[in-house]
Amino acid sequence: MATTTAAVTLTSDLLSDNMSVSATTTCMKAGTTADGLDQMEYGYLDLPTGDEYDLIATTPTASKASKLYLKNHSTDETYYVAVTQNAQAIGKLYGGDWMFIPADFHDAAGDIAITANGGTNKICYALFHEGTVLVTT
């Protein structure tokens, strides 16, 4: 079984006592407890301003389990990438920000789209998934 684990440590001093949360998960195929995700895409790209782009060109099929990591590696903190899913705004990733979500590619319109603001943004992404079948040319 392929094994993909994702861990996070979150700390904050905004509360009266310091908050620290740690979590680790093993990324499994949909509806299983014994079979891990076995496909992935990993990329680093320049994202120019002016247009919205689909981040994921090949959409995993619906009802599959997908995990998407996305980081804005821009060093200018005023630069940001607006992230949408199926035209619904999710939020903005400023320079240095990352996100990790269980992306639901429920149909062809469910792709994750990104738009650069401020200047050309540097983007790193990784999609861990299952079930993608290549399309013949």
Added chain:
Amino acid sequence: MATTAIISISSDIAPGFSGISESMTLTQAGTLTDIDSTTGFQIRKLSATGAVDLVTMASELVEPKDSVASKIYIRNIGYKGTVDKSVGVTIGVNAEPIGLLYGGDWMMMPLTCIDADDITVNPATDDTVVIEYVMFYEEA
């Protein structure tokens, strides 16, 4: 100390993939100033299918500023020590499904915090499951 989030991903899917380890400091939009507000760490117990609000933006005691650098951490922690990785809870924004958090899974994503973009949770079954979450945002 501020608010920081560190992610580490390891995988043996692709030979040669050396993993991901990245840190971010949560700041206010377009600045290096630390983010200044939070909902605090909370849990929500769900015992039936059907989408309900996890965060209702218009009902926050401290109004979040719209369309800036807010973030939310959410985790499906199961119930009373039982974590079922085969079933999950669909997380949504403004009725758009973002993805399914199976037992033990966690996510962290940016938010718009505009009133229409409530965060919803919808369990796949009627089995009791607990969601833990914390939202960080800027005060309007």
